[in-house]
């Protein structure tokens with residue numbers, strides 16, 4: 188037990204179990220710690236330092252490589268910030284909401300979390316499988332639309 192080392196921590200237990208499943212599939216033995224505490228109340232998760240995925244000391248370096256490959260660890264590439272743009276009936280989705288350029292693209296991404304939850308846990312789909320994001324080639328912003336809430340009254 189004393190040669191186990193924390194490889195990565197997550198806020199939510201299912202994320203840790205997904206990472207563990209991924210490590211297992213790459214032949215790395217791992218275990219998840221503190222997931223039960225976090226399951227009781229996600230608020231505690233942060234307090235106890237998150238849900239931990241541990242690997243044997245000898246597997247640590249390879250584990251890091253696997254997590255990088257799987258996208259669990261940011262390899263330094265700047266993550267694109269996706270902004271939320273609230274729409275109403277007059278919103279023109281053919282132009283960039285930031286610079287009004289028409290030079291925009293729309294990207295349909297597989298929502299990996301839904302897919303993995305579906306295949307690994309056999310859960311029925313709780314989230315949309317696809318998420319559509321828009322990107323502007325002129326100002327390089329990325330965004331997705333969300334319907335503005337109607338103001339009651």
Ligand SMILES: [Zn+2]
Pocket residue numbers: 283284285286287288323324325326327328
């Ligand atoms: Zn733009």
